[in-house]
Amino acid sequence: MNEQAMQLVAAARDASKNAHAPYSRFAVGAAVxxxxxxxxxxxxxxxxxYGLSLCAETVAIATASAAGRLRDIVAIxxxxxxxxxxxxxxxxxxxxxxxxxxxxxxxxxxxxxRDLPVHCGAAEGDAIRTxxxxxxxxxxxxxxDLGVS
Numbered sequence: 786m787n788e789q790a791m792q793l794v795a796a797a798r799d800a801s802k803n804a805h806a807p808y809s810r811f812a813v814g815a816a817v818x819x820x821x822x823x824x825x826x827x828x829x830x831x832x833x834x835y836g837l838s839l840c841a842e843t844v845a846i847a848t849a850s851a852a853g854r855l856r857d858i859v860a861i862x863x864x865x866x867x868x869x870x871x872x873x874x875x876x877x878x879x880x881x882x883x884x885x886x887x888x889x890x891x892x893x894x895x896x897x898x899r900d901l902p903v904h905c906g907a908a909e910g911d912a913i914r915t916x917x918x919x920x921x922x923x924x925x926x927x928x929x930d931l932g933v934s
Contacts, residue, residue, distance in 0.1 A: 793862025794906030800826035812874040813865035815841035842886040866908030874908035887922040
């Protein structure tokens with residue numbers, strides 16, 4: 786199994802422990818790898834006004850961007866699953882990013898000039914599926930369409 790995928794899925798699992806998901810009871814963690822080896826994590830953050838909720842992938846990518854590192858993202862890992870009584874994500878099937886997150890990942894990919902690998906892991910166990918963002922969001926609209934790079 787790919788060492789990068791295992792590292793990012795493990796970091797995403799750790800991040801999912803910080804999920805604030807009292808409404809869906811579905812914890813998600815994400816981890817982005819930067820070109821210097823730094824890993825930035827995020828967890829989903831729900832809000833009573835559901836539209837204001839934040840996905841884990843978006844939190845991690847926005848954190849990298851806030852640090853001036855959006856173009857330095859080289860890979861992302863994500864896990865998710867129904868929360869148990871202790872608030873931990875459960876499940877043995879890999880979870881992939883939602884459509885909104887695929888668009889956000891595409892933004893980072895295009896700004897960095899990379900077709901980012903997206904490692905989708907299970908909350909528990911060893912199951913990991915790896916894609917590149919262009920597989921998850923073919924014919925994506927992004928910065929290049931607006932002349933931004």
